[in-house]
Amino acid sequence: MDGVKLDYTMFDENIAANGGPGDWLGVNPFDPNYRVNPYPGINALREADPVNLTPVNTWRINRFDDIQTVLRSAKTSQTLANGLSPGFDPLDKRGSFLEFVLNKDGEEHARLRQMIVRSLNMKTVRAMEGSVIETVDEVMKKALADGGLDIIKDLAMVVPSRMVCAIMGIPEEDREMFDRLTALRTNGFFGRFLPLEVQQQLRQAGIDIADYFEKLVAKRRKSLGDDLVSQLIISADQDGIIPDEQLAVQAIGVIVAGFETTIGLIGNGCRALIEHPDQLALFREDTSRVNAVIDEGLRYDAPIHFIWRVLTEPLQLGEKLLPKDAVLWLHMASGNHDPLRFDDPEKFNIQRERNTNVSFGGGAHFCLGNQLARMEARHSFTQLAERTKNLKINPGEIVWSPSFFRVMGNYPVTFS
Numbered sequence: 001m002d003g004v005k006l007d008y009t010m011f012d013e014n015i016a017a018n019g020g021p022g023d024w025l026g027v028n029p030f031d032p033n034y035r036v037n038p039y040p041g042i043n044a045l046r047e048a049d050p051v052n053l054t055p056v057n058t059w060r061i062n063r064f065d066d067i068q069t070v071l072r073s074a075k076t077s078q079t080l081a082n083g084l085s086p087g088f089d090p091l092d093k094r095g096s097f098l099e100f101v102l103n104k105d106g107e108e109h110a111r112l113r114q115m116i117v118r119s120l121n122m123k124t125v126r127a128m129e130g131s132v133i134e135t136v137d138e139v140m141k142k143a144l145a146d147g148g149l150d151i152i153k154d155l156a157m158v159v160p161s162r163m164v165c166a167i168m169g170i171p172e173e174d175r176e177m178f179d180r181l182t183a184l185r186t187n188g189f190f191g192r193f194l195p196l197e198v199q200q201q202l203r204q205a206g207i208d209i210a211d212y213f214e215k216l217v218a219k220r221r222k223s224l225g226d227d228l229v230s231q232l233i234i235s236a237d238q239d240g241i242i243p244d245e246q247l248a249v250q251a252i253g254v255i256v257a258g259f260e261t262t263i264g265l266i267g268n269g270c271r272a273l274i275e276h277p278d279q280l281a282l283f284r285e286d287t288s289r290v291n292a293v294i295d296e297g298l299r300y301d302a303p304i305h306f307i308w309r310v311l312t313e314p315l316q317l318g319e320k321l322l323p324k325d326a327v328l329w330l331h332m333a334s335g336n337h338d339p340l341r342f343d344d345p346e347k348f349n350i351q352r353e354r355n356t357n358v359s360f361g362g363g364a365h366f367c368l369g370n371q372l373a374r375m376e377a378r379h380s381f382t383q384l385a386e387r388t389k390n391l392k393i394n395p396g397e398i399v400w401s402p403s404f405f406r407v408m409g410n411y412p413v414t415f416s
């Protein structure tokens, strides 16, 4: 993530260029201050305007039930009627996520999803669990010797980075390059709205990562292994021919989908525990509660604040009739704090009942890596709780990651 700097103030120029009649109502996700504590603003927005038209002509859907309605039953597409994405930079062509499973609808989506599921499933989770435990153990041993660690740089980044590279069969010496390219590619989901300078970095990263993966696919074709790229090739060949570039994009997409998001889950979850010592104490009393901690962490501070859909038919939500072709931003961070769904939603409460939240999405595109992410978080949270005492945040400002997801860039803590 180092070396990537976004200047979101330039986003104002994009707003002017888009010129929509909408209003951020004080909650502009491109404002750097938004990251510090967005929830009071988000709560006020949900109350004031549950279905809110933004200045970039997207509709923010803020209520939990409305988000579920869109995910489960509305007629939607991932792309605009012209085939382009509502969020991607149209010049970001090579290695573009347009070909990724997430951006496909209907039968094509089902076929690609099925192909990926054959290679990314509970078997993968079981196969990776031992090395995740080892990675967390290694991190904790060093941290105990040092009397502290940076939760993000030393733990939350290392676990998914090593795991995703292991799954793909990417050698250790290429991992740092991947961390950098992956962090840059994460910006692709909303690249259309980003400053020109970032768009250029994004396009270059797309070229570099596509070059690497297309070569990797060609290499694996000659000698299949038990990595995910080989599995994808086998799976794709069962389904008929998929061009190697499209195959490479699925692998790239899986890496990007599984990296920054998991940093968010581990980082935001650890932070919530550390900043709520009563809940950390409850967790320490009985670490078999870890799945409840994960669910509450995902709800309380979701790694992805919103995802998009395009309406292919008009949709009535509350008092508003949204037209066909409207671009929706499903505001999961808001849905997860909706008091109509969750009691006392501002409280981080690991004993919460009825905690099904929307952080992994829902419906046809429900996250394919959720079990993998949960497994990584399970070991990270448990070892942190069991092996440390007197966890304290090192004074200093949190620097937020420049990506559009809700991920801290650092979170140094000390302990005994």
Ligand code: HEM
Pocket (backbone or CB within 6 Å): 101, 102, 103, 113, 116, 164, 253, 254, 255, 257, 258, 259, 261, 262, 264, 265, 303, 304, 307, 308, 358, 359, 360, 361, 362, 364, 365, 366, 367, 368, 369, 370, 372, 373
């Ligand atoms: C805490 C970590 C994660 C979060 C919060 C998360 C969140 C999400 C969300 C919200 C979606 C749905 C997007 C939409 O409907 O528009 C999604 C889809 C997806 N995720 Fe995850 N994800 C996480 C980890 C992972 C991991 C570890 C992987 C793989 C290694 C992964 C792979 C995918 C894939 C392939 C899709 C597309 C599924 C489809 O389009 O059918 N995710 N994720």
